[in-house]
Amino acid sequence: MSTSAEASAPRNNEPRNNEPREDEPREAGPPKERKGHRSDLKPVWCPGCGDYGVIAGLGQAIDVLGYESHRIVFVSGICCSSRLPYFFNTYGFHTIHGRAASVALGVKMGNPDMRVILVGGDGDFFSIGTNHFIHTARRNLDVLAICMDNSIYGLTKGQLSPTSGTDFVTGSSPYGSVEPPLNSLALAITAGATFVAQSYSANIKHLKQTLIEAERHPGFSFVNVISPCLTFNKAKSFAYYKKRVSVTEEEARTDRAEALSIVMSRDEQSVLGTFLQIHQPTFDAAQASMAKAAAEDRGVPSMEELIESFA
Amino acid sequence: MSTSAEASAPRNNEPRNNEPREDEPREAGPPKERKGHRSDLKPVWCPGCGDYGVIAGLGQAIDVLGYESHRIVFVSGICCSSRLPYFFNTYGFHTIHGRAASVALGVKMGNPDMRVILVGGDGDFFSIGTNHFIHTARRNLDVLAICMDNSIYGLTKGQLSPTSGTDFVTGSSPYGSVEPPLNSLALAITAGATFVAQSYSANIKHLKQTLIEAERHPGFSFVNVISPCLTFNKAKSFAYYKKRVSVTEEEARTDRAEALSIVMSRDEQSVLGTFLQIHQPTFDAAQASMAKAAAEDRGVPSMEELIESFA
Amino acid sequence: MSKRDTRYVCLRIAGEGGEGVISAGELLTQVAARLGMHVATFKTFPSEIRGGMAVYQLRTGPDRVLSQGDYLDILVAFNREGYDRNIADMTSEGVLVHDFEPGDNLPVKRRGGVDYHVPMGKLAREAGSHRAKNMVALGAICELFGFPVEGLTEGVRLKFGKKSEKVVEVNLKAIDLGAEYVRENHEIRHELHFSEGDGHARVVLSGNDAVAFGAVAAGCRFYAGYPITPATEIMEYLARELPRVSGRMVQAEDEIASIAMCIGASFTGQKSMTATSGPGLALMSEALGLASMAEVGLVLVDVQRAGPSTGMPTKAEQGDLNLAIYGAHSTAHRVVIAPVDVEDCFYQTVNAFNIAAKYQIPVIVLSEQSLGFSKASMPRPDFENLDVFEEQYARMPTDGDPWPKVDELTVGEGYPMTPVFPRYLRNDTGISPRSIPGMPGMEFRATGLEHDEFARPRYDPPNRKAMLNKRQAKFEEVRREYGEQVEVIGDDEAEVAITGWGTTAAVIRHAVTRALNDGASVKAIFPKILSPMPDMAMRHHLHGVKRVICCELNDTGQYANIIRHRYGANVHAVLKDRGVPFAPGEITPYIEMAIKAQVRI
């Protein structure tokens, strides 16, 4: 361990770049043949699991985006879907159930140069993790959040998820659920996400294109990917969705209320497309501006200067 | 301690009434002169705190509703506003920060005959407590939830709240907040509340009337009460609101998307009124129906019968 | 070394996930219990959702099966991998029943024992389905080891009868073919034989079943929980059965909500429970403190799994004792109970509810992955005589019988006496009268703030002291009531004692029973409740003991440290933390060394 590598990471205490990053759509890098930075580990998912489609679409999107592997950080919670970071040879963090959004915020604050991709399942995002999802979206943190929605708890072998919906029979709702479903697209729009879309793990072309656009969007981008669980959610299989899924031709709205009225109509639940895209300052940029202004107004103090406020 | 009281509480193991309660608006009881069941304890709030108005309006509403004191359960979290249960001589539970909604759900499941009123501040409801708020609203639990919104953390002496909004200067945002505000009315509508209104602690008449209607509504009723904190939020004082508050004449919507488009327009932030009222099965009723059906289908088992599934 | 008790047989079935290993094992277990055999089981399945090895093991005998023992007597391997991965666990004299050509160059060669080849796959297809491989194996087992085939066929009818006649037929055929194949092709070259049942039909439950069922028996009518391995089955059972008895089961949005819901329901007088595993218990720490402070009873089951953090969710560890006892800011009393086996899971859960209701205190039941998942036979409980505590609520005062006076001294200046209900009344036991919402005239405000006897917030030192003492008094009452409940086996005068808790206690029992048979002077001590520790009895039994062995499945000796600081005992901690339970043979040497005074303390 001797020769130093060209590291683009900031060293300890090296000041962060406080120049507010331009909040403009990112340009694509040169499309490189990298096979999406896949790692040597084989996914442990059941054969036919929808999440294989997600990994494929994501790999292709990353190829197009041309990001280098050391500039990507996957952050996930705990669930079947959250295993995803292992299957890419990028930086990754398989954290704990429900808290990935907050870890992602820390990563992004720690090194705003990283491309942070947050992944998880419907329970991880919208049951135990709802609070962090909402407040991270509200802040418009510049990350891409991908929910692999199978309307069931896969890893714990088939219980009700917030997106399952009324009358749904699972291990924990043997007489059918009495809980109305949570509309994750609507929640993301209300909470403050600035890019909200839905895709489908069996439509890899659409998925790839959606992920590319979502990732290029500066701010909190949420993509709900319908990703069936063959093992524990027989009701919502690929066959079920095949008949129901359609791709919208409409443009993304720039008004939240309009976007909401689209995603709240029941029929729209299986529509693929981008429903909202707005440009608002990102948390990263706003924090950087604030730090810059504070340093300019009050000066960058030495420790000797700082202690004088206690004299 | 010998003579038994006429207790309407279910005894241990006495089966709950599984007859699904009618999900129709409740009739008012005879208006009694009870001074709103106020207790001997004097509120510890700062002189002029908006919460005094809330307690007044609430007391008047309870008088009109005519509920007996032993049938009311106030459940609160931790904050200035959450002190409210002490000031009523009803059952009450001053719980912990952010978890009151879940305690309220337990209370309601434990004894569906109780009128449960959930109270708290903007931080208690929408920062640490957001997840529980959302899922309790989604289930349409039959409780009244009152947020005393002062856009600040009062009890901890003046930090940013999720409802404070961008550029707001507080102890924890000395350079002005970089976080856009959370729209609690929109969040409640999206999450699944079936009655959503806003009122103002200085308009006791409106407040009282709104609380009466909200309480009579079967299902999750959310009332956001603008309730200024004189001590730590000088920016949003009564004077500030005086100019901005208006009462809408419009009827409550029965469509979520429509209601959302109203509460999402910025100007509507200080509009008082009821924005949404829908009738949907309550969690309480749905649970009772489920229990009834299960008992009918599969029988009410004795322990001797139950153990045979392990034979 | 004690001689193997040959009346006990330990059999393991091993195969691919999906080959019916688990269902064959469960059927065998069920039938054995029905016939009155004693049986205990153990299973593992791959931690990923699909693929990998499935293993089912059962041990039976004429009397209570204390543990899984040390070695397999019989290995039924559905394939080569089943052999390779399990053969190391078998004694050299063990019996192998297999479906592969042993001619293959086996990496592990046996140095003795008897082999029987049974072409399970082939016979299954003959019987009508490749999925009946497991039934062929069962037929062979009946024939080889004298397991009553009628019981088995009866079992198949009961299990699959409702499903389809066709399935029953195929399965019975497969059993026949398996038995027939053995009869025609093999001469019995071993002595092993299942012992007969005693005719007392027993039931078979897993630890999770026993907890869930015990809750219903104890009067639990509210459950809130969030799925987590290995506790989820408890929720799933109660989701099915609670509604039938007018109870409510709510799947909460997370663990914090789960316990908060239970606190709410308990506040209204419903007996409430939640179940989780380590990560969930950690999340519940704050709300548990509220239950202690507001004096709201509830039962929290922690089916422990290997940590830290997400760790190894499908592996065994007893790593949550510290968290259960000490996981609170400040002193938040909670009772901690750890059942030692499946039957104990039932009775300790009932116990837990009784304590929670009587003492208005949270009770943590520490189960464990290997206990939650293993099934064992137990006699049907005597429900008539089951001790279920029914709470007496407070009653409205009358002229002749007013509410007890609260202590004027601690009420103090600025806090006038009022005629409101003294919810936190101080008295000798610390157990205050309780009212529940709906009872008129006895309204009060429960609170997590320090408070006076009228439940009003109060921070002054005299009141603080009084209320701390009150809560402590209650805890001491639990200690007194359960202070004698320490199980002791062995030689009362022994200088060497061995102790442990939870599932490890069961294994220690096994090891000590053997050692006693060999004439060793040792005693085993198991407290029934781990907090409050039954100090009186423990001190009594530790009196005169020179060396104490503490065994547990964690790497810091959480329990051993308690024994050290409470009793100043000379403790040698025997710790294991690889995700697998102890075997009795791992404990025996330490007993021997302690007797020879060779352990390092």
Next chain:
Amino acid sequence: MSKRDTRYVCLRIAGEGGEGVISAGELLTQVAARLGMHVATFKTFPSEIRGGMAVYQLRTGPDRVLSQGDYLDILVAFNREGYDRNIADMTSEGVLVHDFEPGDNLPVKRRGGVDYHVPMGKLAREAGSHRAKNMVALGAICELFGFPVEGLTEGVRLKFGKKSEKVVEVNLKAIDLGAEYVRENHEIRHELHFSEGDGHARVVLSGNDAVAFGAVAAGCRFYAGYPITPATEIMEYLARELPRVSGRMVQAEDEIASIAMCIGASFTGQKSMTATSGPGLALMSEALGLASMAEVGLVLVDVQRAGPSTGMPTKAEQGDLNLAIYGAHSTAHRVVIAPVDVEDCFYQTVNAFNIAAKYQIPVIVLSEQSLGFSKASMPRPDFENLDVFEEQYARMPTDGDPWPKVDELTVGEGYPMTPVFPRYLRNDTGISPRSIPGMPGMEFRATGLEHDEFARPRYDPPNRKAMLNKRQAKFEEVRREYGEQVEVIGDDEAEVAITGWGTTAAVIRHAVTRALNDGASVKAIFPKILSPMPDMAMRHHLHGVKRVICCELNDTGQYANIIRHRYGANVHAVLKDRGVPFAPGEITPYIEMAIKAQVRI
């Protein structure tokens, strides 16, 4: 009994909230420190937002002020209630300065001492504002006890100069009037006198200030937190100062998010911190386990307050030690440090960051309400020579210098060696090389699952054992590096030792210093780190000790239990849990009893 050291003066100001009690006290403190006096303070304010008594106390002397001592020497009472509520804390010879007619029938009568009446309210109005009452009091204090009035007027100018010239004028006038009134109306009838400063100007910080400032000095560039009494000031300081040094401060939505954000930022190489109190620490238990397992360093400050549950949020308690050490499912290593006074808060925070970064481990700093809120003087730190650890990250291998080989044995079958970065490489120290996002060629996936050296999930026993040992080795390295850092004062050969931690250690120091002056044979032992305990040094210092007194502010003896089980020591626990700190005089009798072998162990 040791004679009072009259060079130290303890003065208390008491009045209504809103009367400027706190600001007068703080001004006096600041000026005293500037003049080179040593000063330590203590304040309480009503726990409700408004109303009630405010109290500010300061103790000064010619050398380091060890604690607040036992009694007041001077009480400045702005009104009758200020007298009634505080007079009991004053020695009978104490000096009272007051603004009420003592003719009133006082409920508590003094049996000695000297009284001076000063019409503060009246003089304040004369000076131009009723709000200048506190300045009148300060003027009187200068005159009565020889506090340098020039220093004070200078202080007023510095403090209010920017605000308005008018305010300065009124305040100076009020000071004058106060002094003049004393001069003209009172004859000095007491001996008490402030000792002079040594001319070394010091700074004045609260414990919370010192932690926050220490974090900046240690290189902290990310803070996430959620407001909670009594820790909020730490966040508020960092909100102001971190952005100036390119750091980031985020107010999270709750405590779980706070620590998760810190974990994320630390993962990228930023030194990160969060601060909270008991309820928040409880909520963070699960995520703390992730930091341990994924080996991500961070600093967590817990400013303890009285519990359980919400308890008494503005009162003192040392009740979170158990939670800090044991609050985890399974073994989740974390380092626990408890500073003893304000200056220590600064240095231990720097220490905490160094350990967190070097050992890639979470570090908990246990502060406490009465420490967080009290201000004390301290010399300016020598920043040039401050020991701040800078992490060296891993470097890409070259031909001549490849990545260290991982142990083939533990990699095992089915888990091929790969050329990926061995993030969790095992070695002697347990400290693995680390890369951070942005460094090419060294990508890895951090994880809370059990994993191998390449960070791949693994559940098999050999790997489990290896990784448990690796994490434990790291913890033992901390123990080794800090193993000598035990503060010992007193008689090395003493049979009686006294020990404690955090704020109580400071009070014990005071009591022991007195006892030693009286010639007693006693020693005080304070470990600098509470987990891992510095066993070597502790054993060494406890050697030959027959009786150990452990003092702490909780009712179960959390620290005492550790001393018992780790060292088998004969411990007598002296516990206090009424929401108020120890006074040295409360400890002295136990030292005396222990020396006479009268304590019950």
